[in-house]
Amino acid sequence: MRDVTPWPLRSADRTGAPAAPMDLSTLSVGQYDFIANAFSFGLAVMVATTIFLWFSRSHVAPAYKMAITISGLVTAIAGYHYLQIMLSWESAFSVTNGTIETTGYAYNQAYRYVDWLLTVPLLLVELILVMRLSRSETVSKSVTLGGAAALMIILGYPGEVAEGGATRFLFWVLSMIPFVYIVYQLVVGLKGSISKQPENVRGLINGAATLVVVSWLFYPIVYLFPLIGLTGGAAVTAVEVGYTVADIVAKAVFGILILTIAMRKSEAESNASA
């Protein structure tokens, strides 16, 4: 069986074998704390957003309740994974009297991939559901965009855990194919459907699609960090805090935006039918 330990702490890194892309042993106490606080912040934001979204289901028309249920599911799943990430992070280090040591327990970065595999397809489904397209369009767009998103995550993982830079780059390229397809669909492919949306939400839906594209750009860039020599404590801090901010924007802020769209559409539709 191949070694699937997350790359920052693969045993090879600790035994002088091929250098790890990123080395946790260079982290300072301040960097460790800052990352731990960012994870705790992420956990609190995700759980709070979940509760807010699920309470707010009562403010939208029945047609939009499923979009809001799923928006809250995305942040709930992310909240669970931030708890796991936070605990894994704490178990990987021991900080006493202001000095930091690695404990030898691995920081399991694979939780991020498990999270994305579930949440990234779901948040595209949120966006499709809130547009309230025809049933056939809803199904076909959910399957193609959700499927492409799952494929993107699955193709990224082997490169993330690979020893060599060449393998990492190969899977980056493979993973970018579905990535570019999704971005194309969001920026160009959905244009027709967006133009049929009520005028009061068209800007918001465009905004939600743009938010996905912009917040997602962070991930492939960070993935390349080890290849361009960005390692060490500062790089680990940038990656972990950056992922957390990107996740908050792509899931929590995005979910609130989907709720706003659903509330406006519900309001407009109830006025139209009155």
Place this chain on the structure above:
Amino acid sequence: MRDVTPWPLRSADRTGAPAAPMDLSTLSVGQYDFIANAFSFGLAVMVATTIFLWFSRSHVAPAYKMAITISGLVTAIAGYHYLQIMLSWESAFSVTNGTIETTGYAYNQAYRYVDWLLTVPLLLVELILVMRLSRSETVSKSVTLGGAAALMIILGYPGEVAEGGATRFLFWVLSMIPFVYIVYQLVVGLKGSISKQPENVRGLINGAATLVVVSWLFYPIVYLFPLIGLTGGAAVTAVEVGYTVADIVAKAVFGILILTIAMRKSEAESNASA
């Protein structure tokens, strides 16, 4: 990268380098216990208030439900952070046979900043939502007041973790700019909107705005304690217990006040439409 370890336990504090603004090693058993009990009290109050507020959503008109949902979110988020603060406090000390020792594990005061970054903007949003202004006013006031609140917290943090008194004072001044802006908005800027509120709640809304201003005054004063030489066990006790009381007033008492306003307005509006 700069050291962002919370100031009470930065490594320098323990190695005879520049004196810590506050030193946990001078704490007595009685002071340790008193603070631990205050944290437990804070946790219980926050969780109980959350449950009370969310159950009470059914007592207010739909227009006010979101204000109550958010009031409960603020206390829920604070409850989570009081749990983290309490656990961090307990891990920093070992009390056996009536003697107290520091364990070397840091007391992570940054949890307070993580908490405030989320809850302070939200509790201004509570107040705006319960006033039921026009949509554009609600959005613009939420963005400006919430944004100023977030900026205030972010600007306070570098001074809190800084070594030197000068840096601490500089960030105190910077953080006071959004603070004064918010206070001005609450005391003067909202006057026009408050005068348009139904007469039976005008006093309560004024009271809620005043409660925010008064309870907030505690924070910038405490922030200056280390600069005026207030350190040691008694100062730590005053700061930690004081923060806890201020948090309870600004979040739990404030949340109950928001609920009262929402219930009175719901009642008045249902009478008016009957």
